[in-house]
Amino acid sequence: MAAERPCLAGDDGRTPCFVEANDRGWQCRSCPRGLRAREAAGPDGSYPMPMDTTAIPDDDTLHALAAEVGGLLQARNQMLATAESCTGGWIAKTITDIPGSSTWFDCGMTAYSYEAKQALLGVRPETLTEHGAVSRETVLEMVSGALVNSGASIAVAVTGIAGPGGGTPDKPVGTVWIGWKRRGGYPRAEVFHFEGDREAVRRQTVAAALRGLLALAKGA
Numbered sequence: 414m415a416a417e418r419p420c421l422a423g424d425d426g427r428t429p430c431f432v433e434a435n436d437r438g439w440q441c442r443s444c445p446r447g448l449r450a451r452e453a454a455g456p457d458g459s460y461p462m463p464m465d466t467t468a469i470p471d472d473d474t475l476h477a478l479a480a481e482v483g484g485l486l487q488a489r490n491q492m493l494a495t496a497e498s499c500t501g502g503w504i505a506k507t508i509t510d511i512p513g514s515s516t517w518f519d520c521g522m523t524a525y526s527y528e529a530k531q532a533l534l535g536v537r538p539e540t541l542t543e544h545g546a547v548s549r550e551t552v553l554e555m556v557s558g559a560l561v562n563s564g565a566s567i568a569v570a571v572t573g574i575a576g577p578g579g580g581t582p583d584k585p586v587g588t589v590w591i592g593w594k595r596r597g598g599y600p601r602a603e604v605f606h607f608e609g610d611r612e613a614v615r616r617q618t619v620a621a622a623l624r625g626l627l628a629l630a631k632g633a
Contacts, residue, residue: 469613470620478623479507479514485630486517486567493626494565495521496534496555498546499573499589503619519565524555534558534570547572547584553600556592566596567629569622573605575614589618593625601629 470478486493495504505521508514522533527546530536535558536551544550555570573589580586587607594600603625607617 468617469609470616475507475616475619475623476510478620478627480511482623482626482630483508483511483514483517485627487513489630491567491630492517492519492563492565494519494559494563494568495622496559496568496570497521497523498525498530498555498571499575500571500615500618500622501525503615504569504571504622507619507623520563522559522562530555533562535561545584547574547588547590549590549602549604552590552592552602556594556600556602560594560596567594567626569593569626571618571622573614573618575611575618577611587614589614589621591618591622591625593629595629601625 502523508518524530524533527541534555536554540550556568559568570592576586589605592602607614
């Protein structure tokens with residue numbers, strides 16, 4: 414059975430190509446990169462539509478979110494610390510793009526490797542061994558460590574798999590854990606499953622981290 418669907422392997426992601434089911438799953442009959450089309454099929458054999466790229470936050474959106482976070486923290490005399498893995502300092506960069514952010518931003522820690530997570534944030538080796546870097550347990554220790562090792566009163570931590578490689582069946586590309594915590598309070602963590610390429614995953618992670626900070630700063 415064949416059906417005409419937008420081919421995810423096309424140059425622009427919108428070119429209609431014919432796909433059909435065979436013993437290797439869905440395969441594009443007209444696109445020379447049919448392998449990518451097969452890999453894009455879901456586990457139930459369905460052929461997904463391309464993601465809505467308008468959902469990917471642009472620089473202006475991230476800037477606006479950071480400015481709103483800064484306004485709230487400054488009004489409450491709070492200081493922020495960030496602990497980042499998959500975003501590589503992008504949250505801190507977005508924050509320090511805001512003029513005057515030194516009044517509410519304390520520090521940013523980029524801990525990419527296991528060793529850095531242990532040394533900079535106090536993540537326990539057994540946590541990384543038992544649960545992996547991309548896990549609820551690790552991000553909770555990251556966000557707590559950001560507060561322990563800074564003068565901040567509120568913190569956010571992120572760890573995830575931005576791709577294109579590194580995914581597993583239980584932790585596919587796009588899996589991101591984000592943690593938030595106030596000094597003296599209980600940490601909160603949430604898992605996200607973002608779509609898109611490496612930049613899209615990272616942009617969505619930055620936006621989600623900032624939105625979580627807004628909620629925490631408002632006392633939600």
